[in-house]
Amino acid sequence: xxxxxxxxxxxxxxxxxxxxxxxxxxxxxxxxxxxxxxxxxxxxxxxxxxxxxxxxxxxxxxxxxxxxxxxxxxxxxxxxxxxxxxxxxxxxxxxxxxxxxxxxxxxxxxxxxxxxxxxxxxxxxxxxxxxxxxxxxxxxxxxxxxxxxxxxxxxxxxxxxxxxxxxxxxxxxxxxxxxxxxxxxxxxxxxxxxxxxxxxxxxxxxxxxxxxxxxxxxxxxxxxxxxxxxxxxxxxxxxxxxxxxxxxxxxxx
Numbered sequence: 051x052x053x054x055x056x057x058x059x060x061x062x063x064x065x066x067x068x069x070x071x072x073x074x075x076x077x078x079x080x081x082x083x084x085x086x087x088x089x090x091x092x093x094x095x096x097x098x099x100x101x102x103x104x105x106x107x108x109x110x111x112x113x114x115x116x117x118x119x120x121x122x123x124x125x126x127x128x129x130x131x132x133x134x135x136x137x138x139x140x141x142x143x144x145x146x147x148x149x150x151x152x153x154x155x156x157x158x159x160x161x162x163x164x165x166x167x168x169x170x171x172x173x174x175x176x177x178x179x180x181x182x183x184x185x186x187x188x189x190x191x192x193x194x195x196x197x198x199x200x201x202x203x204x205x206x207x208x209x210x211x212x213x214x215x216x217x218x219x220x221x222x223x224x225x226x227x228x229x230x231x232x233x234x235x236x237x238x239x240x241x242x243x244x245x246x247x248x249x250x251x252x253x254x255x256x257x258x259x260x261x262x263x264x265x266x267x268x269x270x271x272x273x274x275x276x277x278x279x280x281x282x283x284x285x286x287x288x289x290x291x292x293x294x295x296x297x298x299x300x301x302x303x
Contacts, residue, residue, distance in 0.1 A: 053126045053186075054140050059118055062103040062111050082167050082239065085256050086113050087270035089161040089282040090144075091151065091191040094270050096241035096254045099164060109137050110164055119145045124154060127185040129286075133260050134268070136163035136284045138185045159188045163284040165268045167239035167258040172265060174207040177289040180216075182269075184285035187220055190272055194279060197222035203231065203287040205257075205265055211235050212265075214257065220273050220281055227275045229253060250274035265289040 067083040083098040103112030108130040111118040123142030129135060138161050141154030153160055180203045187197035203216035214233040219226065229251050236242045236257050245252035253271040260266055266288040273281050 054124050055126065056122050057105060057107075057109065057111070057125055059111055059121060059123055062105050064112075065102045065104065067098075067100050067102075080169050081261070082169060084164050084166050085239065085241070085258060085268075086165075087161075087163045087241070087254055087256065087268060087284055088113060088116060089190065089270050089272070089284065090116070090146075091158045091160075094252075094254060094272060094282065096256065096270065102164065108135055110135065110162060111139075113162060113164070115145075115147045116160075117145050118153070119143045119150065126159075129183055129185075133166040134164070134266060134286055136161070136185055136268075136286065138162075138188070138283075156193050158191045158193070161185050161188075161270065161282055161284045163268050163270065163286065165256060165258045165266065165286070166260070167256075168261050168263075170259060170261065170263050172238065172259045173263045173289070174210065174212075175264070175289055176204075176206050177265075178204045178206070180205065180267075180287040180289065182218075182285040182287045185283045187222075187273070187281040187283040190280040190282045192279075195222050197281050197283075199283060199285070201285060201287075203267055205267065205287070205289055212238075212257065214255070214267060216287070218269075218271060218273065218285070220275075222275070222279075222281065225275050225277065227251070227273050227281075229271055229273050231255065231269070233257075245271075250280060260288075260290075262290075 124140035128137040201218035
C-alpha cells in the first residue's frame with residue numbers, strides 16, 4: 051500500500067469473534083480469536099480482537115472499540131500475509147468507544163498489528179537473526195520526522211523452554227536509539243512486556259503459533275531518543291519465510 055493512501059471506510063466489512071468454549075471438543079485444534087497490538091496517541095494496548103473492520107485490500111480500519119470514523123481515512127504501511135497483518139492509520143478521525151479523537155498530524159499516527167494464534171503443537175525450531183518487517187516509526191502523540199527501523203530476533207528453544215532475544219535500531223535526523231528485547235519462557239499467544247519503564251523505551255510482544263505450528267513474534271514498541279522524543283511502531287519476526295497472502299477474516303469478491 052502506498053504511503054498515505056486515502057480509502058473509503060464504507061467499503062469495510064465486519065468480522066466478529068465470539069468467545070469459544072474451552073470445553074468444546076473442537077478446542078483441541080482451533081484458531082483462537084486473533085490477537086492485536088495497537089499504539090495510539092497516548093498509550094499502547096494489546097488483547098484479543100472480538101470485532102474487526104477490514105477493507106478489501108486487507109487493511110484493518112477498526113479493532114474492538116477503536117474504529118476509524120467518517121467517510122475517508124489515510125492508511126499506510128500495509129503488510130499482509132497468511133495469518134498476519136499490520137499497518138498504520140495516518141489521518142482522519144477515530145472513535146474510541148464514544149470518544150472521538152484525531153489521527154495524524156499533531157495527534158500522531160496509530161500503528162496496529164493483528165495476528166492469528168492457533169492451538170496446535172509448536173515446532174521447537176531455534177531461529178537466529180530473524181529479520182523483522184515493520185511499519186514506519188512515527189512520533190507518539192505528535193508530529194515530526196518519520197524514523198527508520200531495523201531489527202533482528204533470536205527465537206531459541208532449549209529443553210522445551212523458549213527464550214527470545216534481539217534488538218531494534220531506530221534512526222531519525224542523524225540521531226539513533228536502540229531497544230533490547232529479552233523474554234524467557236513467555237506464554238504463547240499472550241502479550242508480554244519488557245523494556246525500561248523509567249527510561250521510556252518499552253515494548254509488548256506476542257509469541258504466536260501459526261496454523262502450521264511455526265513461531266511468529268509480533269512487537270509493538272515505544273523508543274525514547276536522547277531528545278526526549280518517543281517513537282512507536284509495530285513489527286513481526288517469524289521462524290519461517292513461506293508467505294501466502296489473503297484477507298484474514300473477510301472474503302474478497
